[in-house]
Amino acid sequence: MAIVKPFKAIRPNETLASKVAALPYDVMNSEEARDMVKDNPYSFLHVDKAEVDLDSSIDIYDKKVYGKARENLDNMIKEGTFIQDEKPCLYVYRQIMDGRVQTGLVVCASIDDYMTDVIKKHEHTRAEKEQDRINHVDYCDANTGPIFLTYRDNEEISTSIKHWADNHKPVYDFTSDDGISHIVWVVDDEVTVNRLCFLFGEVDYLYIADGHHRAASAVKVGKKRREEKKDYDGKEEFNYFLSVIFADEDLYVMDYNRVVKDLNGNSTEEFFNKVKEKFNVEEHGIEGKQFSPCEKRTFGMFLDGKWYKLSAKDGIFDENDPVDRLDVSILQNNLLHPILGIEDPRKDKRIDFIGGIRGLNELERRCKEDMKIAFSMYATTIDDLMDIADAGRVMPPKSTWFEPKLRSGLFIHRLS
Template identity: 35%
Template sequence: MAKIIPFKAVRPTRDKVSLVASRSYQSYTQAELEARLDYNPFSFLHIVNPGYKYHKDITGKERYNLVKNRYLEFKEDHIFIQDETPCYYAYKVVNRDGNMFSGIVAAASAEDYKNDVIKKHEDTIEYRENIFKDYLKTVGFNAEPVLLTYSGNSTINSIISEVQKERAEYEFTTHFRDTHYLWVIDNETSIKTIQKEFEDIDTTYIADGHHRSASSYLLSEDLKSENKQHTGNEAYNYFMAYLIPESDLKIHEFNRLVKDLNGLTKEAFLIQLDRLYRIENRGNELYKPNKKHHFSMYLDGEFYSLYLRKSNYTFNNALDALDTQILYKTILEPILGVSDLRNDTRIDYSHGKNDLVTIKSKVDSGIFKVGFGLVPITIEEMKAIADNHLTMPPKSTFIEPKLRSGVAIYEF
């Protein structure tokens, strides 16, 4: 039973939402960041980068306090307003590729995270969990929802469809040519129906935002222990989520690039590959795999197709059958010596929205020696990993939609 409740969002005024909304802070180049901070006083980036005001890099607790101050200033200046009653928010994104994503922004239960009603498929790093927990504890808000997915519900879909026939509260297009829409669902009957329908859903899955979910759970435990009158209904028992049917989710692959052949010659490397793969030289053909357990490889100016010899590889569980795990266990770790996929500086990743030309150009530049192309992981594979309490290798999925920070904010 998923506990998904409405909340009183803090939101930009309609006339400023396109100016406020931002991508995640880490996704900007330094030049992009400076341009937005220099020329857009309403950008949410001013809140999360408070040191800009003082031309100084500020970190730790001092930064957290200044983030809170900038946020309060946006509220005081009426750039942000808060809804008077708890609402759900229908949110739609139409990207430049024509893909449409439609779901509900709501508050998800931290207790559900603890009890595996919200299921995970990635490992989190403890120190990152605690850093973000401390950040949340100081600033007192979520500004970027965790992306959750579920099997779908015809009643919820019907309510969203009816709401979307009306004029959107927000409609804005980004520099990436993605158009975002938000509708406020404040009808009491619709709210009760949506909440009840989610209660009939046994499981939701984290598609994107594992660290944010983990940190929000840790925060709820901290604040619960500090509150002698804790009831379970406090805002800190929840975190902001965007819930989208799994049929609407778009999963892209993450391709791999490695800087050297671990001391091997090209010929010696290919001979070692031949033990577990049938190899075909594709020459200049931009070869992209289209089946599970098939990979493309770009090496020394040529593309190759790699077909796993299944007779020499054992599938024990859902993780063993995952292409990112197969590549790791058969090539990256034993042959190329890349054992730490998260921290080894010899490996890099390029998500599947970039084409094979990206891999080719990076190898041709000499920065990398070899690149590998994969097919995307499916939602069924992702759910199987989560259901069996397994974890994918890092950078196994690049998932859309990507929402903007600052469009709806959850306070606790």
């Protein structure tokens, strides 16, 4: 059963929340982050990507970067950019994008639940990316970016959260530059807090939707603190990590599309002949008439200015295998690898991945500039994600793209 607890959030002064809130550190590079903070001294990127305040030649994994993150965080607290709640609370975080609403509960989740698979994963993590966030959390003595969790919808939980939001005034209500609304309520009533914690205690599993590296890093920092404090009793804040939990029915997964540099030495005719062995191929139209799949097992393909519809033939995947039947697996196992030579999409520089938020025009643009061929995907579903996590398996890389992105800086969880 899942353990969640309230905490004394360090959060923005109400007048500065819109300026503090920032996209997650891992959705932009350092150059882009420098541009984002240029006219905004309050941006949380000064903490999450502190290299923006150091010379551009610095290695982003240099210890000076983590030291600068702690310095910036301490200064922002000292100067009143952030305040801290006086007692442990929960927080309701609502986002509205294009009229679609997702409402989550901000909590601290248990590192023990992570280690015992009450919190389930669906991705492998990379050691260097883990170490980056381990250093960041350890230096800052805080979880600065929330882990995005989900659960199979529970009507009592959803009703309780909605009731609180409907009957209380939010502390933050702003729209970010990308048009997404962000609304936050503080749940400071002890009865309501205890009720929500109890209800989550009846939830069998939580699932990481996004933030596997942040979660793994938070857990490793917690374990490190336990080794340093031999008499820990499990109540210390380092035994928990910052999370936002959404019901699965609230979430929206977008397509995660692919572009490839070349045809791997094949002529266009050779390429099509090989593709037709595993897929039915139908020309969709001339340039400008795009194809976005509207059902599983279908793919769009853009090549030489034309869009094609690919449909997977029967027998090329195992319907009973939750990983093999994913569209991303079908494309990888039957086209990208055997025909285009993309053996390891994590490492191969001939392939790139484009989140659906950027649209199919971006696929066409890349094919005109630096790529040869593009594939539009049908989005992986939340049920797919949960089925794979339940089976103890992992998804292929770049399987899911969640929108909207949680903002960092709205909630900070101190570890001591």
